Amino acid sequence: RIRRGGQFATDSDRSVGSSDLQQFLKAHELEHLFEHMGRHGIVSLSDLKLATVEAMRSDPEVHLRQDEERILSESAVNAFRRRMMRATTRLLENGEASHHYVFISHYKAEAGSTAALMQDMLMRMLKEKPDEDVSSNMEAPVFLDSEDLKDLSDLKRHVAMSHNLVLLLTRGVLTRPWCLLEIVTATKAGAQVLPVKVDEPGEGFEFPDDAFYERLQSGRVLDRSCMKFLQSEGIDATDLTRALRQVFRKIAVPFSPHKTANIRTAELSDLLKECKLRVRATDGRGRSCPSEAMAILPVISEGRELDFASRDDELMISDISQAVSSVR
Numbered sequence: 001r002i003r004r005g006g007q008f009a010t011d012s013d014r015s016v017g018s019s020d021l022q023q024f025l026k027a028h029e030l031e032h033l034f035e036h037m038g039r040h041g042i043v044s045l046s047d048l049k050l051a052t053v054e055a056m057r058s059d060p061e062v063h064l065r066q067d068e069e070r071i072l073s074e075s076a077v078n079a080f081r082r083r084m085m086r087a088t089t090r091l092l093e094n095g096e097a098s099h100h101y102v103f104i105s106h107y108k109a110e111a112g113s114t115a116a117l118m119q120d121m122l123m124r125m126l127k128e129k130p131d132e133d134v135s136s137n138m139e140a141p142v143f144l145d146s147e148d149l150k151d152l153s154d155l156k157r158h159v160a161m162s163h164n165l166v167l168l169l170t171r172g173v174l175t176r177p178w179c180l181l182e183i184v185t186a187t188k189a190g191a192q193v194l195p196v197k198v199d200e201p202g203e204g205f206e207f208p209d210d211a212f213y214e215r216l217q218s219g220r221v222l223d224r225s226c227m228k229f230l231q232s233e234g235i236d237a238t239d240l241t242r243a244l245r246q247v248f249r250k251i252a253v254p255f256s257p258h259k260t261a262n263i264r265t266a267e268l269s270d271l272l273k274e275c276k277l278r279v280r281a282t283d284g285r286g287r288s289c290p291s292e293a294m295a296i297l298p299v300i301s302e303g304r305e306l307d308f309a310s311r312d313d314e315l316m317i318s319d320i321s322q323a324v325s326s327v328r
Contacts, residue, residue, distance in 0.1 A: 024080055028071045034061050048077050061275045100143040101126070101135035102275060103162035103191075105182045110170035114198055114257045117165070119144045121268055152233070156181070160189040164275045169205040169252060170198050174220060174244070177229040179314050184235050186245040195252040197311050199259075208248055 021044050025031050034054075042048060042057050053072050056062050070076065102122060106115040122142045126135055135141035143158055155178070159165065165186040173179050186193050197205060207211075215221050217237050222230075230240070253274065255267050 021048075024077070027080065028205055030068060030071060033062070033068070038093075045077055045081070048072055048074070050074065064234055084305050097137055097139050098161060100158065101161040101164065103143045103159055103165045103182070104168065105165050105179055105184070105186075106168040107170055107173040107176045109177055110172060111168045111198055114200075114255070115168060116145055117257055117264075118168075118255060118268070119266060121123055122272070124267060125265070125272065138262055143214055152181075156185050159185040159191070162186065162191050163278050165191050165193045167195050167247065167270065168255075173205070174208070175226065177222075177226045180226075180230060180240060181233055181235065183247060184239055184243045185248055192278075193250075194271065194274055195247055195250060196271065197252040197254045198257040199254045207252075208244055213245070216241055216244075237257045283313040
């Protein structure tokens with residue numbers, strides 16, 4: 001992975017205490033094991049392997065019972081993942097056909113062919129694993145504005161109906177009014193924005209720093225016509241700064257359009273692991289929260305972590321839990 005400034009992320013960048021593990025332990029009433037697991041380097045479901053469970057068995061502070069060992073087995077973990085997969089699919093079955101799993105935001109003059117290549121590859125990769133594809137009910141899982149939409153309301157509708165907005169980072173993308181509109185619309189709608197560093201000659205994207213945001217606020221980044229367009233959509237420099245800071249908290253993943261097909265596939269596999277489904281949350285009384293408050297649920301597939309992140313909002317996921325219970 002690439003982080004700001006072109007450096008690579010290390011294992012220390014991973015969040016400790018991944019909530020997929022916490023959800024698994026909670027579902028099986030094993031929360032008391034969480035602290036012990038951390039001492040053995042088990043921070044996510046993908047870390048629950050035979051060797052790590054055996055290490056816990058030999059730990060004098062743990063005292064694993066036989067029934068607990070069975071629950072922590074690989075087969076039990078996989079069964080939990082399958083239940084969550086079925087539950088996620090059930091949540092998407094009604095009224096989701098017009099949604100997009102991925103919306104590719106790009107500056108056409110710099111990344112038009114790259115975006116088309118990415119769309120084609122992502123579509124094929126999703127179809128290759130139909131049992132794991134939670135976007136199968138969507139008519140256009142990967143949306144690309146290839147028809148040059150002229151109706152702004154239509155464009156914003158497509159963005160708002162997307163679960164993930166993939167932002168292709170090229171030299172001029174943060175100066176393009178439509179790309180900026182897509183970013184702000186996505187963040188306001190609760191969609192996840194995933195920055196992707198386009199790795200090819202001549203694409204020297206510079207990640208925003210404090211000096212950039214200062215210039216943006218003082219009107220020294222965007223030209224007058226761009227700001228006028230954004231202001232007509234109710235977006236000012238403060239809105240832009242807030243949205244961009246949120247986007248670039250994430251580590252950008254690379255995509256190399258001119259490298260081999262195997263490398264491109266591996267890079268897009270990493271991207272798909274970051275993609276998440278937005279599931280409408282409830283407020284604890286069964287009432288639906290507004291579209292801005294969406295719990296984020298990831299695609300669940302082999303070797304992939306289950307992360308019940310909620311964008312720091314205290315959102316309930318009772319609808320997901322009920323769905324899981326109904327398919328056990």
